[in-house]
Amino acid sequence: MRCGYCQEPAGWWRRWCPDCRRLDALVTLHRGADMGTFMDLFIASGVPRDKVEKFLNTDARGHGTIRDQIAADMTNQLLEALGQRSRQTAGDVKRLRERSGWVGLDRRPRE
Numbered sequence: 001m002r003c004g005y006c007q008e009p010a011g012w013w014r015r016w017c018p019d020c021r022r023l024d025a026l027v028t029l030h031r032g033a034d035m036g037t038f039m040d041l042f043i044a045s046g047v048p049r050d051k052v053e054k055f056l057n058t059d060a061r062g063h064g065t066i067r068d069q070i071a072a073d074m075t076n077q078l079l080e081a082l083g084q085r086s087r088q089t090a091g092d093v094k095r096l097r098e099r100s101g102w103v104g105l106d107r108r109p110r111e
């Protein structure tokens, strides 16, 4: 089996490789954290940077990419803080991102 995120061999009956499983667990554990916090957690986990990028940009479960899911959670917290009840999904984020040019906002400057 190949990993659903990075396409590297994942092992028998495994959908994801050990690295991506670790990243996936961090996303579940820290749901609602902002992108900067997640990047710190991902880097601290020891998973190579290019693998982290693949993980973030892959839609392995059909709910949108991890990057868009994190952005949707951040947006929802902001809307809630402003008293808005509407919810953004990862799909909404993707559409917004494609329509307007804010692709750079949730990314750190290149090192």
Ligand SMILES: [Zn+2]
Pocket: 003, 004, 005, 006, 007, 008, 016, 017, 018, 019, 020, 021
């Ligand atoms: Zn993987």
